[in-house]
Each structure stands twice: as C-alpha cells, then as structure tokens.
Amino acid sequence: MRTILVIGIGAGNPDHMTVEAIAALNRADVLFIPDKGAEKAGLRHLREAICRRFIRAPGYRTVAVPIPRRAEAGGDYRGVVDDWHARIAAAYRGLFEAELAEGETGALLVWGDPALYDSTLRVVERVAAAGLALDWQVHPGISSVQVLAARHRIPLNGIGAPVLLTTGRRLAQGFPADQDSVVVMLDGEQAFAKLDPAGLEIFWGAYLGMPDEILLSGPLAETAPLIAQVRAEARARHGWIMDTYLLRRRAVA
Ligand SMILES: C[S@@+](CC[C@H](N)C(=O)[O-])C[C@H]1O[C@@H](n2cnc3c(N)ncnc32)[C@H](O)[C@@H]1O
Structure with missing residues (x-):
C-alpha cells in the first residue's frame, strides 16, 4: 500500500x-x-x-x-x-x-x-x-478566504446567517436573491462589475498573504471600476493574478 x-x-x-x-x-x-x-x-x-x-x-x-x-x-x-x-x-x-x-x-x-x-x-x-x-x-491549510477576512478584519457571515462560497462563473448569473454574503473565487471575468451594485459592498483582495497583496473595499458602485483598473494593472505587471472577494448587502453590516 x-x-x-x-x-x-x-x-x-x-x-x-x-x-x-x-x-x-x-x-x-x-x-x-x-x-x-x-x-x-x-x-x-x-x-x-x-x-x-x-x-x-x-x-x-x-x-x-x-x-x-x-x-x-x-x-x-x-x-x-x-x-x-x-x-x-x-x-x-x-x-x-x-x-x-x-x-x-x-x-x-x-x-x-x-x-x-x-x-x-x-x-x-x-x-x-x-x-x-x-x-x-x-x-488542512489556511485558505485564501480566511486571509481575505483577516486582512479586511471582517467576519464573513452576518449574525446567525449563512455565507455562500461560489465562483465568478456562477456569480455571472446574478447575485443570489436568497443570500446576503457571498464569497467569490475563480473569477477571471470580474463578474462583480456586471452586477446591479445597489445596496452591495465589496471586500476584495489579490495576492493575499504575499508581498504584493492588494486590498480594496467599499460600496460596489464606486469600488468596482477601481478594482477593475487596479486588477488589470497588477495582472499585466505580474503576468498572473489571483483574487478573491466578499460581496455583501449593506444592511448585513
Ligand atoms: C483553484 S482555487 C484554489 C483555492 C484554494 N484551495 C484556497 O483554499 O484558497 C484558486 C482561487 O483561489 C483564490 N485564491 C487562491 N490564492 C489566493 C491568493 N493568494 N489571493 C487571492 N485569491 C486567492 C482565487 O479566487 C483563485 O482564483
């Protein structure tokens, strides 16, 4: 064996x-x-x-x-x-x-x-x-999701509430109507930028835990264009990027 x-x-x-x-x-x-x-x-x-x-x-x-x-x-x-x-x-x-x-x-x-x-x-x-x-x-190992939460100093779920872990491919179908907190991984298409941003905030992290870590957060409407720009520049500089983010309805905070 x-x-x-x-x-x-x-x-x-x-x-x-x-x-x-x-x-x-x-x-x-x-x-x-x-x-x-x-x-x-x-x-x-x-x-x-x-x-x-x-x-x-x-x-x-x-x-x-x-x-x-x-x-x-x-x-x-x-x-x-x-x-x-x-x-x-x-x-x-x-x-x-x-x-x-x-x-x-x-x-x-x-x-x-x-x-x-x-x-x-x-x-x-x-x-x-x-x-x-x-x-x-x-x-077990420490996941990028845990590092994301630690760096932004946030819990992932609202009090007694669920959190959904999903992919960019899934999020592209829309923000799930029955969820308040959604963690998104594997999003090469920046699905967050295509959502209706009303009432949503984002906590985004790239190269989490690495020397070139980047963190951005705020209301989705204002933050999404900034993330798209920073992400494109970082990706061009490194030749690759890994990013993860939490989207949450503002009322949950
Ligand atoms: C194939 S999955 C692997 C996830 C891994 N098992 C984990 O627990 O983090 C790759 C995705 O994880 C996320 N990811 C992994 N490492 C990351 C890092 N250092 N910074 C940001 N996101 C990361 C990204 O969403 C990336 O697209």
Missing part, C-alpha cells in the same frame, strides 16, 4: 503553514509538485521554497507533475472538467507507481485548503477507484 498526504500549504504565505502540515511534509518520502507551465511558475517556486524552509532532512526528493491543460469549457463544463480530471488522475497514477515503492509515502502540496475549489481529493479518489492500492490523509 502507498500513502498520499494531501497537505494544505496556505494561499501564498509560508508563515501560514500549520504545525500539522509541517509534520506531514517531514513524513513524506517524495514530494509531488504540480507544474502548470510558465504562467504559474511563481506558484511552483513557492511550493519549492516551502519544502526548503520546512523539511529538516537534507536530500528529500521532489517530483514535478506536469498538469495537462483543461480544454475550453464551452457548453459542457462538467464534461470538460471530468475529462480533465481523468487525464490528471492518469498522470498521478503513473507517477505514484513509478516514484513510490510499496509502503512509501508521497505528499501533494495543495494551495490554500484542499477542501475549497481544489480537485486534488477528487483526483486521488479517482486514482484509488481505478485500482491502485492507496491510503490518503488530508492536512
């Missing part, structure tokens, strides 16, 4: 590694580092820096995992994602078999927390379901 440790590493700040995550890193024989190409090279370097800083034994082994690109979603989003996950699972299975002997332990370093908008757990389940004898454990 091979063991896989799925380790949440925080969303860009190595200081957000938990003691449990550090202990897990130190138990692994092999560290699998996803490689998503040049655009995301900075994120790969951060994983490598985490290994250098926290792994005590010298000579630990890292293996790059080339992550296949997802096809354009078109109308069949779920079908395209399913096909993409199948290809990632095949890549992982090949590497687990080639790089881990029976009884050895591998680690997957997952951005933020593995439970939030990350498919590593689905992919590992898939590898096991396809017949590779695997045990796996999950070590």
Whole structure:
C-alpha cells in the first residue's frame, strides 16, 4: 500500500503553514509538485521554497507533475472538467507507481485548503477507484478566504446567517436573491462589475498573504471600476493574478 498526504500549504504565505502540515511534509518520502507551465511558475517556486524552509532532512526528493491543460469549457463544463480530471488522475497514477515503492509515502502540496475549489481529493479518489492500492490523509491549510477576512478584519457571515462560497462563473448569473454574503473565487471575468451594485459592498483582495497583496473595499458602485483598473494593472505587471472577494448587502453590516 502507498500513502498520499494531501497537505494544505496556505494561499501564498509560508508563515501560514500549520504545525500539522509541517509534520506531514517531514513524513513524506517524495514530494509531488504540480507544474502548470510558465504562467504559474511563481506558484511552483513557492511550493519549492516551502519544502526548503520546512523539511529538516537534507536530500528529500521532489517530483514535478506536469498538469495537462483543461480544454475550453464551452457548453459542457462538467464534461470538460471530468475529462480533465481523468487525464490528471492518469498522470498521478503513473507517477505514484513509478516514484513510490510499496509502503512509501508521497505528499501533494495543495494551495490554500484542499477542501475549497481544489480537485486534488477528487483526483486521488479517482486514482484509488481505478485500482491502485492507496491510503490518503488530508492536512488542512489556511485558505485564501480566511486571509481575505483577516486582512479586511471582517467576519464573513452576518449574525446567525449563512455565507455562500461560489465562483465568478456562477456569480455571472446574478447575485443570489436568497443570500446576503457571498464569497467569490475563480473569477477571471470580474463578474462583480456586471452586477446591479445597489445596496452591495465589496471586500476584495489579490495576492493575499504575499508581498504584493492588494486590498480594496467599499460600496460596489464606486469600488468596482477601481478594482477593475487596479486588477488589470497588477495582472499585466505580474503576468498572473489571483483574487478573491466578499460581496455583501449593506444592511448585513
Ligand atoms: C483553484 S482555487 C484554489 C483555492 C484554494 N484551495 C484556497 O483554499 O484558497 C484558486 C482561487 O483561489 C483564490 N485564491 C487562491 N490564492 C489566493 C491568493 N493568494 N489571493 C487571492 N485569491 C486567492 C482565487 O479566487 C483563485 O482564483
């Protein structure tokens, strides 16, 4: 049996590694580092820096995992994602078999927390379901959502009220009528800028936890154009951007 440790590493700040995550890193024989190409090279370097800083034994082994690109979603989003996950699972299975002997332990370093908008757990389940004898454990990490709330010094939910976590793709269909607090991730299209801003405020953060962190907040009507401009400039400067935001009805505050 091979063991896989799925380790949440925080969303860009190595200081957000938990003691449990550090202990897990130190138990692994092999560290699998996803490689998503040049655009995301900075994120790969951060994983490598985490290994250098926290792994005590010298000579630990890292293996790059080339992550296949997802096809354009078109109308069949779920079908395209399913096909993409199948290809990632095949890549992982090949590497687990080639790089881990029976009884050895591998680690997957997952951005933020593995439970939030990350498919590593689905992919590992898939590898096991396809017949590779695997045990796996999950070590939670600090999510970008937690860093967003901490930096803006806000709770995410109103008193005794729910908070919805969703994607830019979903928000593009409109602000959910039955929600007051909505956290949005994976928004490449700036869906916030297309909403009716009346009564909404936004708490936005980019590169959260990183040296170039940017925070903006205020009534959506005035803040959305500023975010769009700052976001475009930052994206051009870095070549990539990751941003997350809370939208909330003003009455909730
Ligand atoms: C594939 S999801 C991974 C989320 C991750 N599992 C987490 O817990 O933060 C990527 C999205 O997370 C958000 N994100 C991740 N890291 C971020 C950061 N450092 N600053 C702002 N947003 C971030 C962005 O919305 C980005 O599009």
